[in-house]
Amino acid sequence: MKLEIENLSVAYDTGAVLHGLSLQMEEGEFLSILGPSGCGKTTLMKAIAGIVPVQGGHIYLDGQEITALPIHKRGTVVVFQDMRLFPHKTVAENVAFPLKMQGVAKGERLRRARELLQTVQMGGYENRRPSELSGGQQQRVALARALAAKPRLLLLDEAFSALDENLREEMRNLVLQLKEEFQMTVILVTHDREEALSMSDRIALMFEGRLIQCGTPWQVYTQPVSRQAADYFGNCVYLPGTVEQGMFTAPGIRFPTEKAEGNYELLLRPDCLSILDAGDYPVTVETISFRGSDTVVHLRGTDGVLWKKAFTGKVNLQVGDTLRAALTIENPVLFEVSSAQ
Amino acid sequence: MKEKTAIILLLAPFGLLMAVVAAAVGNVLVQSVGYIPAFGLTKPTLDYYLQVFTRADFLSAVWVSLRIALFSSVLSCILGVLVSMALIRCGKTRGGILYAIRAPILVPHAVVAVFIIQLLSQNGLAARVGFALGLLEDSAQFPQLLYTPGYWGTILAYLWKEIPFVAYFVLAFMGSISATLGEAAENLGASALRSFWEITLPMSIPVIARAFLIIFIFAFGGYELPLLLGATAPKALSVQTYLAYTSPDLLQRPLAMAMNAVMLLLSSLLALIFGSLVFRLNRRMGGGK
Numbered sequence: 046m047k048l049e050i051e052n053l054s055v056a057y058d059t060g061a062v063l064h065g066l067s068l069q070m071e072e073g074e075f076l077s078i079l080g081p082s083g084c085g086k087t088t089l090m091k092a093i094a095g096i097v098p099v100q101g102g103h104i105y106l107d108g109q110e111i112t113a114l115p116i117h118k119r120g121t122v123v124v125f126q127d128m129r130l131f132p133h134k135t136v137a138e139n140v141a142f143p144l145k146m147q148g149v150a151k152g153e154r155l156r157r158a159r160e161l162l163q164t165v166q167m168g169g170y171e172n173r174r175p176s177e178l179s180g181g182q183q184q185r186v187a188l189a190r191a192l193a194a195k196p197r198l199l200l201l202d203e204a205f206s207a208l209d210e211n212l213r214e215e216m217r218n219l220v221l222q223l224k225e226e227f228q229m230t231v232i233l234v235t236h237d238r239e240e241a242l243s244m245s246d247r248i249a250l251m252f253e254g255r256l257i258q259c260g261t262p263w264q265v266y267t268q269p270v271s272r273q274a275a276d277y278f279g280n281c282v283y284l285p286g287t288v289e290q291g292m293f294t295a296p297g298i299r300f301p302t303e304k305a306e307g308n309y310e311l312l313l314r315p316d317c318l319s320i321l322d323a324g325d326y327p328v329t330v331e332t333i334s335f336r337g338s339d340t341v342v343h344l345r346g347t348d349g350v351l352w353k354k355a356f357t358g359k360v361n362l363q364v365g366d367t368l369r370a371a372l373t374i375e376n377p378v379l380f381e382v383s384s385a386q
Numbered sequence: 387m388k389e390k391t392a393i394i395l396l397l398a399p400f401g402l403l404m405a406v407v408a409a410a411v412g413n414v415l416v417q418s419v420g421y422i423p424a425f426g427l428t429k430p431t432l433d434y435y436l437q438v439f440t441r442a443d444f445l446s447a448v449w450v451s452l453r454i455a456l457f458s459s460v461l462s463c464i465l466g467v468l469v470s471m472a473l474i475r476c477g478k479t480r481g482g483i484l485y486a487i488r489a490p491i492l493v494p495h496a497v498v499a500v501f502i503i504q505l506l507s508q509n510g511l512a513a514r515v516g517f518a519l520g521l522l523e524d525s526a527q528f529p530q531l532l533y534t535p536g537y538w539g540t541i542l543a544y545l546w547k548e549i550p551f552v553a554y555f556v557l558a559f560m561g562s563i564s565a566t567l568g569e570a571a572e573n574l575g576a577s578a579l580r581s582f583w584e585i586t587l588p589m590s591i592p593v594i595a596r597a598f599l600i601i602f603i604f605a606f607g608g609y610e611l612p613l614l615l616g617a618t619a620p621k622a623l624s625v626q627t628y629l630a631y632t633s634p635d636l637l638q639r640p641l642a643m644a645m646n647a648v649m650l651l652l653s654s655l656l657a658l659i660f661g662s663l664v665f666r667l668n669r670r671m672g673g674g675k
């Protein structure tokens with residue numbers, strides 16, 4: 046289902062949370078929203094679902110304006126961060142609840158509930174109460190209950206956070222598979238960058254109630270629009286330099302650019318640094334920490350920049366070694382340094 | 387050691403209170419079997435209980451009190467819950483409105499009785515307004531609510547006080563249920579009404595039941611309102627008992643005490659039955675822990 050959000054503003058009595066936010070989604074798209082805690086992700090989900098009143102802007106689903114539609118008529122289902130299972134109903138009754146609201150007969154809806162519980166690997170728990178389940182089990186029941194509603198738009202608010210790594214992987218795959226099957230459009234709110242990068246068609250980065258960037262995982266990771274956006278994915282290194290006459294220059298680096306003249310910082314990530322070459326960028330090994338699947342080595346450049354590079358396999362380095370590394374820059378990203386600083 | 391003394395000190399006032407209650411109950415029971423040496427009654431007997439249960443005025447008094455208690459508690463719970471729900475739906479669960487709701491709870495019963503007389507007697511405010519608007523040809527056409535065996539005036543007075551009490555009592559709890567689980571239900575396709583009916587109301591039954599019990603027991607034993615607004619006959623249980631107690635005929639004393647004992651017994655029995663019902667409900671709600 047096509048979703049369009051125009052200039053959405055939401056405020057609580059504690060102050061404004063969303064400031065004129067706009068977003069477009071295509072039918073069947075999987076969008077992840079990434080952003081620091083408290084930036085308004087849950088609020089955005091609730092605004093789309095009609096749970097919090099909006100102060101301004103419009104929301105369209107499939108071309109139909111739903112901004113003023115009551116909650117239960119929107120067809121947008123949220124899997125809440127705090128799950129919100131009904132404690133006085135059994136697991137099966139919880140999952141059957143949306144079907145009950147649609148008027149599906151009892152036998153049929155319990156059968157469907159049982160099926161859905163099987164898909165989220167919760168078969169056999171039908172007659173338990175939610176209070177008798179673990180956090181991860183509750184999350185899976187909440188997911189099954191949301192799917193039972195056959196939403197036009199599924200909103201997952203950190204729906205996998207209580208699951209362990211294996212189960213999380215399975216639930217992700219399940220959601221992706223069901224998304225295809227039910228032709229759902231899905232928004233996933235998450236703190237997990239890798240989850241967002243690996244699952245999504247597109248990622249929206251949110252800071253303080255605004256979307257600062259929206260694009261494919263590749264775009265968002267490799268072409269961040271600001272230092273804030275770049276830093277969100279971490280592991281960034283910035284080399285200060287200047288642009289003069291169409292050339293960016295920093296110690297040991299020079300390449301043509303279309304940026305206007307001025308002071309810039311060049312964004313680099315550890316994959317730009319290759320230490321096996323006999324390059325012209327000397328670095329010193331500061332620390333070596335083994336982490337199981339890889340080893341992280343902190344390398345200090347002569348310009349004082351600290352690189353945190355992960356190596357797989359055996360690392361033949363000693364603290365204090367000096368290496369002749371090389372920088373390879375494929376898609377340089379430059380951020381202007383404001384002259385005020 | 388120190389802790390123990392602290393606990394004993396803290397519990398002392400409560401213990402004292404309980405001791406007084408126990409002594410009073412014991413006194414009632416002893417006197418009710420006709421043992422009052424001061425009046426020259428020394429032979430225990432169950433005759434007074436027999437008398438109590440065969441007296442028509444006592445039985446109708448039990449009936450009157452039960453009726454008042456039942457009507458006022460059931461109606462105030464239903465209406466109080468509706469008021470609370472209405473407040474929640476318009477997002478008014480905090481601030482000034484709470485003071486407005488609390489006001490009737492603080493008004494003494496005797497004052498409420500005066501209000502009700504001013505408002506509902508046949509030459510009261512309601513009757514006169516009805517007459518002025520041409521709804522009534524004569525203010526005496528206004529239904530007789532006060533001093534009648536139906537005790538409607540008493541019930542209305544209780545409603546005036548207890549509807550706000552129920553609304554206040556359940557508001558915070560229902561509000562939080564509605565804001566989380568009720569919202570989730572609507573999100574899953576339930577209309578506001580169904581979400582209330584399927585989720586918020588059943589989840590709130592234990593709290594509502596507690597409010598019900600408080601009102602019921604209070605109205606069952608309440609004295610001022612049935613005295614001031616009720617009929618001369620049949621009387622409410624509390625009024626009947628007090629009358630017997632203050633009778634100049636001292637030999638009525640054991641009878642009054644037997645009535646008291648029966649009232650106590652009925653109240654405790656009702657509270658007990660009700661308490662166990664609520665306990666079971668609570669367990670079924672999955673919130674028993």
Ligand SMILES: Nc1ncnc2c1ncn2[C@@H]1O[C@H](COP(=O)(O)OP(=O)(O)OP(=O)(O)O)[C@@H](O)[C@H]1O
Pocket residue numbers: 057058059062080081082083084085086087088089126
């Ligand atoms: N009901 C509310 N009343 C007042 N302020 C609220 C309410 N809910 C959220 N806020 C505030 O709105 C801001 C955004 O909250 P929101 O829950 O949308 O954050 P979030 O991005 O989902 O954070 P997290 O990642 O921690 O879940 C926060 O500053 C929060 O304190």
Ligand SMILES: [Mg+2]
Pocket residue numbers: 086087088126202
């Ligand atoms: Mg959140």
